[in-house]
Amino acid sequence: MELLIKNGYVYDPINNVNGEKMDIAIKDGKIVETVNEHRAKKIDATGLTVMPGGVDIHCHIAGAEVNTGRLLRPEDHVKDVERKTALTRAGVGYSIPSTFTTGYRYSRMGYTTIMNPSMPPLEAKHTHEELNDTPMLDKATYPLLGDWWFVLEYLNRGDIEGCARHVAWMLRTTKGYAIKIVNPGGLESWGFGRNVHSIDDPVPNFCVTPREIMRGLCKVNKLLNLPHTIHIHTNNLGIPGNYVTTLDTMKCLEDLSPDGKPIGHITHLQFSSFKGDDWPTMSSAAEEIAKYINSHSHLTFDMGQVIFTDTTTMTADGPFQYTLYELSGHKWANGDVETETSSGIVPFQYKRKSVVNATQWSIALELALLVNDPWKMFMTTDHPNGGPFTAYPKIIAWLISKKARLATLKKTHPKAQKRSLLPSIKREMSLYEIAIVTRAGQAKALGLKNKGHLGVGADADVAIYNINPEKIDIARKYKLVRRAFSHAAYTIKDGKVVVKDGEIIQHASGRTIWLDVKTSEPEKVDEEMKQKFRDYWTVEYDNYPVFDHHVTVPDPIPVEAKV
């Protein structure tokens, strides 16, 4: 199967291609130098923008907590129903769509790879079952290891190499992709109704601090040569004044990157950049945070943009979700996942006329625009916490156009308008920068070598949008851009045209990517460990791992560890 995309304006930041008119050749699901022009199927991309398929570094789309969210919100389903067609299945859900619908909606926007960021290891099988049912996309998932009892015990003993072997075993056991740390120490404390309030608060019963957990797992990450960095959801998230904790978190990893390469990813940074003493005085700390990130190179982050809509918040951060319930008085679910993590779900409506919500909206954009290097910043809504991923085209419009930002800002609460830095920010991103923050940068941060670019040998994941960069001024005609990004002209997945003019025309299953980490000396699964499973878990060790048959289309990436 050969395919030739002719004459498009190509944006491929990893290969330094900035809007040049060129052809992209595809053969057997890979990008190649040339194809036989007579035999190949041709797509005329004249006057269209060609980008690598979109990559989302952080979106909650599968697993136990997403499903609990679905159960909790029948009213979210009734207002958004997709009927079945000859090709696609029926589905429901606005902020938490059902699995198939999630796949279709991403694909219609030109996305081809997504990362499910929080998987309690105990729920790994459930998560993989749902990922199997999410079509059109390649996907991976990060196990939550920041409050995992074994990790806490190893770190308490100071045994980094032992911890590394254990984490390698966990990544294989859960078929995971990266180390996810959520409110380190806080989730374990939440099991006893407590929380940690700074990165030096000791975790009850384990004599370690969040600082030690993050530094320890960061070292583990380096020892194991994992493609992605550690993925951190900071302590004190969503609490006014938390930017101090965020800066502490960033600083505590500084010396672990002597060569200046990224070693940590701070996720949904907007929720961790609040100034002020309480909610009435809450304001933006984007300037301080951006200043730090601009002067250091060891971190990347994603936005966690807030959208003014009715959505469902869900994180593994149980204590934060409880706080949110107390603030909103809405219905809620909260859980403690045995020895592993916690979780919480609260429906939430972000309102323009709420000072806090409008300030949050502004913070995310300020962060995105004040950080000069787009390779450090990625576009997300922390779906569905800040809003559903279907709002990405709106965020693109705000990033490329000051006019679009100010039009929305004008409709927000006057106090929030006064506090916002947005009127003073002139920067308007180009399509090249948009390609970085929505695909190239994310793929690079994830260490996915075949994703996020259109060089020879890359996976043939391509998105084509109906934007003619030579004809239109994107900053002025942001509405056209928004429409184009919500309905891709073509989405190509592994060399197959799956979407045309915003409609699904072919089904693709997509693969589940996981890390097959090889350590020189494997983790010993001894009687002591099995006894711990017997004592502390509701499942036996033998029933615990995700077996090969749980993943229908596996794509293991072999990794050689240093231990």
Added chain:
Amino acid sequence: MVTITPKKEFKQPIFAECITPDALKDKHPDEIAQLKVWEGNKQLNFGELFKTEDDANAQNAESFTITLKGDFGKVRRVGYGMSMGEIYVEGNVGMYLGQKMCGGKITVIGNAEGWAGSEMKDGTIEIHGNAGDYLASPYRGSTVGMHGGKIIVHGNVGTDAAVYMHGGIIKIYGNTGQFLGFRMRDGTIHVLQNADTRVGASMTGGKIVVSGFLQEVMPTFTLDSIKPKVKIEEGDTANGPFYMFIGDLAERGEGKLYVSKDKNPQLKHYERFL
């Protein structure tokens, strides 16, 4: 002025959001026949299921009226979001009658099924028969209830009526099932006959008047006083005497629950708290 009749007896539920004065006004019957409706999982043209006739005699009437003749018991979402005009149903009508309506009037001679007047904002619904469960209540899980308007039911009402009610008036001439006014915040409900238990559970505001028998009041309500009569709306007063309870205290609520003193001798023991 149009009259709509079903062409057959329906076996599957029909979703006909287009039966509203807003959608049918100024349309020729041929245009109306092209509108889309769902029968089960199939989308069909309106004309395949219903016959539409222009009613020439009634052209002079004040407002645009749709008359539904025949059995509409399986037809859902009649009057969805309507803002003006009238719908006159000669028989029964299906679920979600007048959902999200914000004006106009609906009259039903027969019975209405569940969720009649769900999430309505304004307008009037009058049901001469019985209404099903979830009268004026939002969809399951949603917290946006009735915000205004008026519902009159001459027959009985099922359970969970007026859940999350935020405003408006509901008058029920018959009996009601359990959980009337659950989580109600504002507005007025008057039940002229008997009500089943758990009236006003978790209510935080508003007014519920039960003129008939009510077996027991929730333990989270406290007796405040005895009132000789209660005003329902302008020109309508319910004559008592009534026990006035305040609740639901479990939600720090300030809702008022009036229960007829004469019809409920079993509540007499509350009087010692006065």
